[in-house]
Amino acid sequence: MENNFEKLIADLLLTPSSNNILNQIIVHLQQQTDELLPSFITQSFQSLLILEQWTWKLLGEESSEWIQQSNYLELLDTLTLFNLTLIFHNNDIETDIKFSLLIPENTEIIDKIFNEIEKIENHNDPFLRIISRWFDNLSYLVHEHAQFPISPIIIHLCQHIGHNYILNDQYKFYLTQLCQTQIPQSIFTTKQLFYIKTCSFLFRMYICSKLDKSPFKGNELLERYGNDYLKIILAHYHTVNSWSKELLTCITHLIDFICACCWWGEDNALYIQILIPSEPIFYEYIQGLIQIIGEKTFHERITSQWCNDETILIDSTLIFFLGSLLQIKDLSCFIRSETILSNIILAIAQQSCYDRISLCAYGILAEILSDEQLKELKITHNISEFFFRILELAWHHPTQRCKRIPIPQLLTGFLTLSKNDAIQQKTADLNKISLFIDISEQYPIAFKIIWALSFNHDIQQQLCSSRVFMNKLTLLKEECKNEKLRKIIFGILWNLEWKGLDRTISSEVSDGKTFDIMISYSHKDEFICKQIYEELTKNGYRVWIDFDQIHGNVMDAMAQAIEKSQMILICMSEQYRRSNYCRAEAHYAFQRELKIVPILLQEHYQPDGWLLFLIGQLLYVDFTKYEFPRAMELLIQELKAPVIKETQLVTTQSKQDINSIVSLSPGLLILPENIHEWTQIHVQNWLIGCNLRQMARLLYDFDGPSLHSLTELITNSNSQEILTLLQEDSLRRLNENISLLEFARLRTLLIEKQRLMEVKHEVKNNNSTFNIFHQCNMM
Structure with a gap:
């Protein structure tokens, strides 16, 4: 076959118009x-x-000389499909071979x-149809081998x-035509x-590259x-x-092209804000995209x-969507609360x-999705398995x-x-975790992931067991010149060394607090937090806030600020929950038993994950529902309210203001009947509701099955042995002696709960027996 094909190509060069030769080449390619x-x-x-090069030259010649010959058209169509198969063939064919075959040998051919x-x-x-398919193949080639x-x-x-098509008025004219709601097929x-x-397809490949794309600019194309x-999407979704x-x-290709313009070859969507003429239009556009990708026939194809x-x-x-969620504040909360995107995305995934x-x-x-929603969907296993498989193959x-x-x-x-x-x-x-440790040598972003993961107790143990990694962290802490990376290193070490639990409080702090309030916030919420800071200082409060983003050991600076403050203002938003630094800060304030005053800064956001776990049943002031002066009045009232440590939390608001402060407790106090279905948040709310505050801090990572296991240990083991073990855990986790009163009450409540579950189970079985007996009598 090889010799035969070689002879056919040689004959083609001598007699290019031979139908017999063209037909035989077509057959070879189709086989x-x-x-x-x-x-x-x-x-x-x-x-x-x-x-391939003969064909490129043919496309640059006077098309009228060959375009009417059916064998030529069939050869070009066959070679187009052959080339497409070649592009997407991922095994045993080197990329250099593909590029050699598919790219014309010089720019003169392109110009012709x-x-x-x-x-x-x-x-x-028909020539336009042919050349479109050949150019499309080049787009696929570049996309499939973007690393070259x-x-x-x-x-x-x-x-x-x-220069000649994208910036041409004809391109603009075609877009204007597509803006019509009723489009005749003839366009x-x-x-x-x-x-x-x-x-659009080819130029998209160019602008996605890391090349200098001057004089083209992404922001100018979007403008x-x-x-x-936007009009096209809104007209047709x-x-x-x-x-x-x-x-x-x-x-399809307009969305792909506009998306590429937003990124402009960078790692972030630099210019996405240009697509937001107004919030209502942008949100309708988001709804439109959701409806488009929700079309089930697209999923099937x-x-x-x-x-x-x-x-x-x-x-x-x-x-x-992913770029928009990372760049546009409030979008994730809007999508979560106002759209069905999560259902569509889950189906697609x-x-x-x-x-x-x-x-x-x-x-x-x-x-x-909130942490609880992800757990309810039971897809974390699939996500993890999928991600680690892909990452290990890439690594x-x-x-x-x-x-x-x-x-x-x-x-x-994965971040x-x-x-x-x-x-x-x-x-x-x-x-x-060892995979991220290895990858961190080459990709520093892995340290951000390790910091996030290091809030998990089991991860902490796995990291600490790697002496090489711990030595590396210690070295980087001292020698790293990258300020951002050093902050991450300090954060990881803070979680691993639990430095906050054995810190020696200075005499200045123990004698009296320097600040009334510490404001804990995400720097993406800096504008409103600065306003809150200024209002609080006007009202005579001594306030600590980090406007300049601390240099050096940020964790020690954070700890000192907390130790010198009487209260902490938790400025809740999506970005706050996602911040490793904010999590460490809020958790340390919780450990130090500062009065915690949460406020909500982001519309549509509902506290979730560790943040919901931390604030528990506390009341919060919602700054998204009131004008700023009114919200500040309510905040100051809450700051002045005494700290009540009894079971029921109360506020000092008058009856007309009681709805201005939102409580998270009603929904959280509805506990599943089966303790095995309790989440960490359920356990925390039950413990705090029973006024077992030390136990809530000690058992901060317990869910229902863990609590049930503890119940069995308490009921089946020697009480003194259990108390001794809990004392060791309390010293390790909280640097505190265990409260005998809390332990006694916890033991009583757990035993009562277990007996109640046994009684309910027995009643349920009796009812089942009665129902069977009743049905037998009826029969």
Whole structure:
């Protein structure tokens, strides 16, 4: 076959118009299955290279000389499909081979092709259809092998498209046409699709690269086309279930193109704010995207390769969502409370056979769901297994990628997940902390993940058992020149060494507090926190707040501030909950038994995870529901309220103001009947509700099954032995002696609860027996 194909190509060069030769070449190409392709490429590489370059030259010639010949058109179509198969063949064919075969040998060929395009007057000319498919293949090639530098010939091609098509008034005209709610099918000409699909597609590959893209600028492109793009989405999302194939193609590649403009080749969505003309329009746009990706027929057509409109549409939209959630304040709370995105994303994550879509879907779920919701969905196991499989494959691959996903992108996606308690425990159970330790040598972002994971007790033990890693942390603490990394190192060491529990309080602090209030906040909420600080100081309060972002050992500075303060103001928001530093700060204040006064700063946000666990039944002032002066009045009233340590928490507000301060307790006091179904939050609320505050701090990581195990130990073991063991745990965890009174009350309550469960179980069994007996009598 090799000799035969080689002879055919040689004959083609001599008699290019021979129908017999063209037909035989077509047959050879069509016979190459996925399994046969590697050997065919190896055996016939030189002949294939000649054929590919001959075809490029043909496309640059006067198309009228060959476009009417059916055999030529069939050869071009067959070679297009062959090349597409080659691009997506991931095994046994080197990337260099693919680039050699598929890229034209010089820029002159590209220029000749564009000259031919400019001569075309027929908007449905077949030459445009052919060249669109050849250019599309180049886009797929670049996307599938994004780790390789872009060829200078591809750069030349993309720059020409940018100058002459993307910035062309014709492109703008086609967008304006698409803004109509009722679009006649006749607008979807071959020329229109060349502009909106092919040119957008290729230029997107260029702007996603790390190259200097001057004179093109992402913000200028978004300012030029962003408004039209939003109009197109808002005009058509209602009718997504009846889109034509052509409209799907246009919207898919516009979403992909606009998403690329927002990133502009960087790790963050730099220019996404430009797409927000007003909050209502942007939120409707988000709703529109949700409805688009909610179309179930799109889910069914997702493929394992990035090679069809449905896969590209879902992938690009999820990437856009992920970037928006990281960049736009309040968006995650809006999506969580006002949309059904979580249901759609969960369906996509479980159904998708394209790994990057699954990765983005899980990342979005981590952003928009509370810790409790993630636990209820019972998907943390799937998320963890999926992520670690992909990460390990990437870590051991020479390109440091898996399925085209680079390690930094994987780590960024897991960073949010790492704040979730269930994910932390799963990481500990799978013993994967060593993977992050290894990766941290090359990717510093892994230290951020390790810091988040180090709030888990089992993770702490695993990290401490690695003497090499502990020595590395100690060395970095002293020698690291990167200020941000040093802060992370201090944070990890704080969690591992439990320095807060054995700190010696200075005489200055023990004699009297320096500050009335410490304000604990996320720096993303700095504007309103500065206003609160100024109002509090006007009212005579001595307030500590970090405006300048402390340098040096931030954990020691934080601890000193807490030790010198009487109260701590917890400024609750999504960003606050996600901050490792804020978590450490709030937890240390809890350990030091400062009066905690929570306030809510973010609309739609409901405290969850460790933050909900920490504030328990405390009341909070909602700054999102009242004008700032009124909210400050309520805050000052709460600051003046005495600390009540009895079971029932009360406030000093008058009856008309009682609704202005929100309590988290009503919903949390409804405990599942079965103790095995209790979460950590349920256990905390039960302990605090029973006025077992030391036990609440000692058993901070207990859930229902853990509490049940403790009950069995208490009832079946010697009380003195249990008390001695708890005393050791209390000294280790809290640096306090165990309260005998609290232990006695805990023992009584647990025994009572166990007996009550036994009685209910017996009654239930008796009722079942009675029901069976009653049914037998009826029969």
